[in-house]
Amino acid sequence: MNEGIGHCPIDARLQHMLSEPLVITVSFLYLGLLFAIAYWADRRADSGRSVIANPTVYALSLAVYCTAWTYYGSVGRAAATGIGFLPIYLGPTLAATLWVFLLRKMVRISKSQRITSIADFVSSRYGKSHLLGGLVTIIAVVGVLPYIALQLKAISSSFSILIHYPEVMLPGSAITLPVWQDTAFYIALLLAAFTILFGTRHLDASERHEGMVAAIAFESIVKLMALTAVGLFTTFWLYDGFGDVVYHAQQAGHLKTRLIPEGSANTWFSFSLLSALAVVLLPRQFQVAVVENSGENQLRRAIWLFPLYLLLINLFVLPIALAGQLQFAGIGVDADTYVLTLPIAHQQQWLALFSYLGGLSAATGMVIVETIALSTMVCNDLVMPGLLRRWRYQAASMDISRTLLLIRRGAIFVVLMLGYSYFRLAGEAYALVAIGLISFTAVAQFAPVMIGGLYWRGGTRSGALAALSAGFLVWIYTLLLPSFAKSGWLARDFLDLGPFGITLLKPQALFGLEGLDEISHCLFWSLTFNIGAYLIVSSMRLPNADETTQATRFVDAMKHSRPIAASLWRGSAQVADLINLTARFLGEDRARESFTDYFSNERNLDDDAELPADAETVEFAETLLAGAIGSASARVMVASVVQEEPLGLDEVMDILDEASQIRAYSYELEKKSRELEAATAELKAANIKLLELDHLKDDFMSSVTHELRTPLTSIRAFSEILRDDPKIDLAERKRFLGIIVEETERLTRLVNQVLDLAKIESGHAVWTSSEVDLVEVIRHAIDTSGQLILDRGGKLHHRIAVESALVWADRDRLMQVMLNLLSNAAKFMAKEAGRVDIELRQEPALYRVMVQDNGAGIPREQQTIIFEKFRQGSTNSAHPMGTGLGLPISREIIEHFGGRLTVKSTPGKGAIFSFELPCATCGAANPSEKTGQEA
Amino acid sequence: MAKKVLIVDDELNITISVEFLMRREGFDVSVAKDGEEGLSMIRSWMPDLVLLDVMMPKMDGFEVCRTVRADASLADVRIVMLTAKGREAEVEKGLSLGADAYIPKPFSTSELVSRVKSLLETGT
Amino acid sequence: MRRSKLMRQRLVAVFLIGMLLLFSPLIALPDQPQLLFGLPVLYLYLFGVWMLLIAAMAWVVRGGDE
Known part of the structure; x- marks a missing residue:
């Protein structure tokens, strides 16, 4: 009881209910529940009743944004800085208003190009470059791996705090337990198993991980409920509501008179900007927001439901922070642990257990999604290019799909183990504690090439490479290395005096820029160099054919539902070759099925492997492959079975110009053609009617001629007889003349009646x-x-x-x-x-x-x-x-x-x-x- | 022995005139008022030549012509189609059905007589 | 088409209002040491603005989930 909290004396032996085996069992039961949910959701998806098609589930899965760093750390930041924790959530709230432009476009592009990671997105945009994809992957891994370590640390320390219940005992500064006794290690292994099981069910990474997303959405509910429960307990059980907490804090002098410290307006803004970018650009956020999106319309609910979630999870942060400061006044309890230690200090064992589970859910959710996202990037953008190079010299086995799955699973395992190792190595070091915003700043380097690439056609591959490299180097120099120095891993001299004593190059006061916090400082310089390099290097040359093609696909993504750029290809290929190629990566069955679907649904053709493939088919094969191995590798593989004629930039521009003109006219044309169709139908009907009338008239004329000729025949015959034969006797002569008169009368009658009828029928009769x-x-x-x-x-x-x-x-x-x-x-x-x-x-x-x-x-x-x-x-x-x-x-x-x-x-x-x-x-x-x- | 000429026409006044013309040339003449009667008289009376109107009640001239040409025992009967329907297509049709001549109405009496005579004498 | 254009226009308006209320010198106005309803004024202001922004967004995109 030596570190027990003063005003609630209790008997340890009576209250010591949260034994280590119990907490371990509960932890594993909780993870088991996640498995069950994921399994259930996958089964539902297989039977066509997707759970994640629900926009609420989508919004909840976005809340993977709130990690253990939010769950425990917000209270810590609030205790230290007042409302300093809020920009992390206000930024994304404001950014959400723009999601209908930005995020919707990213989703549209990613679906049509089968983009599976942020590295693939950047690589694809700038002409499907392996180099660019690799660079993005390295930045992501370096920037985010410590963040994973932080989650494992949170699990580990919350565990060790909880098992000391009812004492409030903080974990020591050094991790003394050997690896095989470390719960965090087993949790990491279990998470690896979960991620492998639900993250690599399909080889095609562009297919959604329904089970994983459902589990993440569930975790979001758990962490929100847990934090709210602790908040309600603190605010309404320990105190008489918000006002009471504030009153006591004010009395005790814990309430800062100004919530925003002097001169921190920059921080306020830069943290918000950083978070607004990170909420889409962090690999896990890109994964849930873009890759796992199952319909653009889900965004409409997400843009208000996700900010609402952020608001709710932050509602009790300030009261908990103030209450913790009051309760633990004078005792060295880390504010980062208040969410857990407040219930423990008040012997609320079940609440403490629930709070622990909330933290666990926040940490595991982040680890699972981040690991899937990173492993996809590592597999497609680091390992695949190497394999492709090797296969150039040495033929690969026929079915690579199993190899690919193994690589991806291996990558998951490696990423998690690396995270765990970093956690073991870094321990309590500053480099780990401050990692949240350091990670945000790393991924913020993607923003210029991502957003620029969505709206500006001029960006080139070299521009993007220069931008990312410059931003990344500045980030390393102004943020990562200083954090190492603060952890004691580097000599502090370079931090305090500048490298070689050059003050102007002091990492956290670069070129003499002082007065900013380190994050704002780094954000400013890194983005300045990043954007500068992007614009300057991109402006050094025109985009080449590949870059122009991809620029059009990205920038014009919202203008047309079908990619027009399929026409930007010339060459020859056999459908059979393409099917064989994709079969090697996707497996025979899936490849055949995809092509059959494509031919019958998209093209209305019979599946005929004998045919030479057209541009659209080659495009389809490449996109299909991109889902499995990334767009740059897919381009290389498809090029290997296709005799491609490179298109010059001029040709590409010509085709694009033409295409855009065609688009502009197409609406007009469609309208015209509809009108023409209607007119044609009318004309046809009129023509049929005319033909009928003509036919009738013909019949009529033919009948009239016949009727006229008949009396004429008699008249002519008898006239000729009378003329030629003067010897005819008188009686006969009289008879013949009578006939002539009779027929003449008939003729007259006929003519009169024909005229009469014609008058009546034409309506001219009087x-x-x-x-x-x-x-x-x-x-x-x-x-x-x-x-x-x-x-x-x-x-x-x-x-x-x-x-x-x-x-x-x-x-x-x-x-x-x-x-x-x-x-x-x-x-x-x-x-x-x-x-x-x-x-x-x-x-x-x-x-x-x-x-x-x-x-x-x-x-x-x-x-x-x-x-x-x-x-x-x-x-x-x-x-x-x-x-x-x-x-x-x-x-x-x-x-x-x-x-x-x-x-x-x-x-x-x-x-x-x-x-x-x-x-x-x-x-x-x-x-x-x-x-x-x-x- | 005088050649036998059968006139098949439903127009009374025309048959009167044609009958007069044929008799004057010394042919043996009979008259039928419609296609059916004409056909039965062709079979029973076996004329050398038939002057056949096209537009007739009961059976039209084309039908009579077709039936006669289908009967081998009537192969020697010459057929001259007479019609008020003078279109090219109908001339073609009549000739293709096996008529020996096709004379549009109103016809010149001398031409009619000379065609009939030449058909009966030379077979052309 | 025209309706979704209007929706986007409104969302941009919400964004600009949010920028004005949260990231302009206006933010200094509610940052007062006094309490309102027993709570810090800035705290009330921030959560109030936040709530309003969410409500505005929900209103703008209402009925558009399908």
Whole structure:
């Protein structure tokens, strides 16, 4: 109890419940739970019900940003600097507003190019350079590895604090335990196993690690709940709320009068900027935010939910810090441990255990994702280029996919062990404690080449290399080496006096710049050199063909959904070669499946390995490979099976210019072509209609010619006979002349009727419309043509039931109809005892006129035909001498006045032609309606 | 023995004129009013030459021509198509069906007579 | 298309407002030694601004998850 906290005396033996085996068991149970969640999520993903497609899960996975450094360290920073911990979270909050531009674009590019790490992103942007990818990887590993070590240290020290419960005993400054007794070592091994299991399920690193992401999202919930629980306990159990904590702190003099120390405005800003960059550029953040993103729309929820998470996790930081300072006043308890030591000091063993688990989740989440991200980079950008060089001299085994998986798993193991080693070596050294912001500053070096590359086409590979190298060297000189010196690993002289005593080169007051904190100082100088080198070196030459191609793909990523740059390739390749190549890296089955999918879904082609590959197919193969081995290596591999003709810069520029012009016009064109299509369809319809009409007209003309030629034939024949043969006797001569006259009359009639019908059909006929008495018309018709019937030996009967029958019509036209019907009846009535009956009837609102004969009748199939032009019924042997136009004209006339002309006939029993016309005086139909119908 | 000429046409006035012309040349003439009647008379009466209208009720001239040419026992019958439909395509059709001549209406009587005579005398 | 353009425009506005409230000389105004509701004024101010920014972002992108 020698280090026990004063005001809560307790009996150690009674309270000592958090034994070492218990804490170890709980730790391992917790990791087991992570395994279970990851396993469950992977199974769900396999069955197509992805968990991480949920935007909330995506936002939670982004919270891997909050590591043990946040969990324990924020309170420490708050105790030391007031609100100095907040820029780390305010920066990302503000940056989130711009994610719809920046992050969305990165996601779009990464998905279409199958980019799997930030190293791959930079390498791909500047012409798929191995050198650049390697440099980014080295910066990331050097910058971030100590950060992993810090997490292991947090796990290790929180463990050792917890097992001393209920005493508040801080771990000693030196790690005395041998490796095999160090819990952190076993945790590291377990995390390696987890990462290998859920991080390398697929060879294609561009495929999402669903299980891993689900586990990370779960960890984010755990750490938030744990920190909140400690915060609630501190604020509302130990004290009476926020105000009470502040009151006591003020009384005790712990509350700083100014929360922002004098002259720290630079720090405030540079920390915010740093965090805003790090939240996307840290390898683990790029992994969860870009690589694991399963849909651009997830960003929309993330941009407010992630900042909300940051706010919540920081809500209780200040009260905990103040309470810790009050509770542990005068006792040397590190503020970084308050989250754990406050519950311990107040014998809240379960809360202490929960708090420990929160810290564990914050640390493990970071380690898992960071390790996956780093191992992908190490594998694709450091190991692969070496292997490719070796394979140039010595053929690789046919299936490299297993080798690749082994490399990636090995890389995971190596990265974790390196992290652990650094933790063992560095111990309590300053270099480890301050690593959070030092890491942030290292990855901030990626910002100019990343963001510049997204919006500026002029950046070149050499510009990017110069920028990264300059920034990285300045970072080493102004931040890393000084941290080594402060840890006692280097002589401090170079820090205090400058190298070789040159004051102007003092690492933390470079060129005499003083008054900044070391982070702001480093950030300023490193970014200045970085951006300067990027702009100057890039401006020394034009981007070459490769760089221009990639620049277009990146800068114009949001402008087109399909990469236009597929056309930026010329050469020849066989599909079979490409499939074999990808099979070596992805395995036979997966390669075949991908190509079959591609051919059937994207190209609508049958999978045919015999074909020569076009540019788009080569592009597809390269992208597919990029997902597994990185874009630079994929380029090298594809080039090995493809006869490529290098394109000159001019050609690339030409194609791009053309492509952008085409894009500009394409919308216009699409619109035009839609209009054209519509117009074409209309034209087609009109044309079909015209053709039909033309056909009808042709038929009509042909019929008319036929009908004209027939009487002409007789006229000409008889005329010639009469002319050539003067010896014909008189009776014969008279007969022939009679025929000529008859045929001439027929001809006249025909011509008149054709003209008449043409007029009616074209609407040019002149109609007079007045009240006409049907009774009078019928009587007149009987007077005119009754004789015709009598001449042919028939009898005419009529039955007119009304005095008068007024209809709206043209009297002459109606007469024409009546005469036509009567002459037809006369023609067709029975030869012997022929009889024609006329009847006028009144029916509701109309009058009906019927003309009946007792002839042969009209077969059913001819009853409609007879109303068609030139289709006279031809049932009897005596040719009717009709024109074949009488009935069609009559029907037109009757219909013009709103009536109907029909025929009823039973073959053998004569025919009844009847027409009806609306009654003009019945009121049911008025004239205006009728004229309406004719229009 | 006078050659036998059969006239098949549904236009009464035309048959009257053609009958007159043929009789004047001394042929033995018969008349049929439609395609069916014409065909049966070709079979029963075995004319040397048929003057065949195209547009007729019941069976048109083309059909009659086709049927006659399909019957080997009627191979010697000369066929002259007479029609008011004077289009090129129909002339082609008539000739390809095996008609010996195709004379459009209205025809010149002297030409009709000379074509009939030459067909009956020389077979051309 | 036009709606998402408007959304982006609004997000830029939120960003600029955030810059103004958090990273301009304005930040010195609430940094007072007095307490408000028993809490440091700057603390209240920062969390208040933070909350407002989040609410504004959530409002701007509302209903856009699908």
